[in-house]
Amino acid sequence: MRWVSTRDSSRSLSIREALKSGIAPDGGLFVPDRFPSLSLRDFDSVSELPDVASVLLTPFFVGDPDLSRELPQICKNALNFPIPLRPVPGRDRDFILELYHGPTSAFKDVGARFLAACMETLIRVEKRTSPLSVIVATSGDTGGAVAGAFYGRSGIDVKILFPKGRISPRQEKQLCAWGGNVQAFAVEGAFDDCQRIVKQALLARPWLSANSINLGRILPQMIYYAWAGLARFRETGTAPNFIIPSGNLGNSVAALWAKKLGLPIGVVHLAHNANHAVVDFLRTGVFRPETTIPTLANAMDVGAPSNIERMQSLYPSIDDLRRDVHATCASDAEIESIIRTSEREWGQVLCPHTATAAYARRLIPEDQREWILVATASPAKFETIVEPLVGHEIELPEALKHLLNQPSQSQTIAPQLSALFSALGE
Numbered sequence: 001m002r003w004v005s006t007r008d009s010s011r012s013l014s015i016r017e018a019l020k021s022g023i024a025p026d027g028g029l030f031v032p033d034r035f036p037s038l039s040l041r042d043f044d045s046v047s048e049l050p051d052v053a054s055v056l057l058t059p060f061f062v063g064d065p066d067l068s069r070e071l072p073q074i075c076k077n078a079l080n081f082p083i084p085l086r087p088v089p090g091r092d093r094d095f096i097l098e099l100y101h102g103p104t105s106a107f108k109d110v111g112a113r114f115l116a117a118c119m120e121t122l123i124r125v126e127k128r129t130s131p132l133s134v135i136v137a138t139s140g141d142t143g144g145a146v147a148g149a150f151y152g153r154s155g156i157d158v159k160i161l162f163p164k165g166r167i168s169p170r171q172e173k174q175l176c177a178w179g180g181n182v183q184a185f186a187v188e189g190a191f192d193d194c195q196r197i198v199k200q201a202l203l204a205r206p207w208l209s210a211n212s213i214n215l216g217r218i219l220p221q222m223i224y225y226a227w228a229g230l231a232r233f234r235e236t237g238t239a240p241n242f243i244i245p246s247g248n249l250g251n252s253v254a255a256l257w258a259k260k261l262g263l264p265i266g267v268v269h270l271a272h273n274a275n276h277a278v279v280d281f282l283r284t285g286v287f288r289p290e291t292t293i294p295t296l297a298n299a300m301d302v303g304a305p306s307n308i309e310r311m312q313s314l315y316p317s318i319d320d321l322r323r324d325v326h327a328t329c330a331s332d333a334e335i336e337s338i339i340r341t342s343e344r345e346w347g348q349v350l351c352p353h354t355a356t357a358a359y360a361r362r363l364i365p366e367d368q369r370e371w372i373l374v375a376t377a378s379p380a381k382f383e384t385i386v387e388p389l390v391g392h393e394i395e396l397p398e399a400l401k402h403l404l405n406q407p408s409q410s411q412t413i414a415p416q417l418s419a420l421f422s423a424l425g426e
């Protein structure tokens, strides 16, 4: 299996090259040159997440004997926490897929841990002697997941850039409390400055970008859709439908790739916040990037989702896309009203991102179809929004509690690449 750019399919790369480069040389995103086709019978003997993962991902690693051999171990290492699929009390056909039980309490743990495990394996099999540097700019969730995933892995160091004073104290803690091989830099500027410095650094140094468009983060996100789809299909004989809180569309592209492989996945409903570029695209058939609108579901504040290129490449026809993919927006007021009643209606307090999915569910008519709401983060990460709405404290997950008790370390730098280099002593 080979990987091509969404912008030019004439040159192809191996999985290893694609994982290491992150983005295609022409600025496009990597997609498979053709999709393998899996039969449901291939999954007959597996039901646990890491085992489903190995069967699902094997075709993508064909051609790389090292990674293929290590794949079962990489999957086990990445999926070292539970992903429950819970029926919603009082609702016959609704389920919640809880992706937030990982080390940093958000679904990005799955992709970040898989990428980290792949890189650790490559360092070992390639007998690399100099350390591999991973760099990432973050406005919140991503940096924490990447830091946690790479923390303590041998032969790798991690540099995280965040906009100083512009993220919540709890988010900052999740970037700065690791120590060890994780270095956090507070940039005196905005998120865009952090991103610019990372882009420049990647041109100047052979560092790895751990941003969310890396294949090593997209591929493993197929796992939980495959697993949940199989679990419901075995029960009912019908493919369940999914509602996915969406921003940059990485999580939902993974669902669509799993569907394309032949897994039992029905409609994929994209739940957005007030950022409406994707909803407009489905309506008009023309994609127009928008400026980003800040909302309560801030990990989904994306005006021009980069993974739209992968979606368009998967669905060259807008009519085919409209058959499989639906989308809605939720305003901040709608998000708040969902959170307020979430314990009663959904059996748990929902985070602002997951609330957009619950809002979307309200707009879908009740019929025989099953819907799986994808819960992307724990409400405890967004306590300043959620606690006043539900009127009580949200208990912290253990992993988060531990991290928040560690001392913070970060270096403040001016918003220039030269400042990063001098802080690193280069």
Ligand SMILES: *Cc1c(COP(=O)(O)O)cnc(C)c1O
Binding pocket: 106, 107, 108, 141, 142, 212, 245, 246, 247, 248, 249, 250, 251, 252, 299, 300, 353, 354, 376, 377
């Ligand atoms: C990143 C994130 C999203 C959006 O995921 P995309 O893959 O960018 O669409 C949704 N919810 C949470 C909690 C996130 O951290």
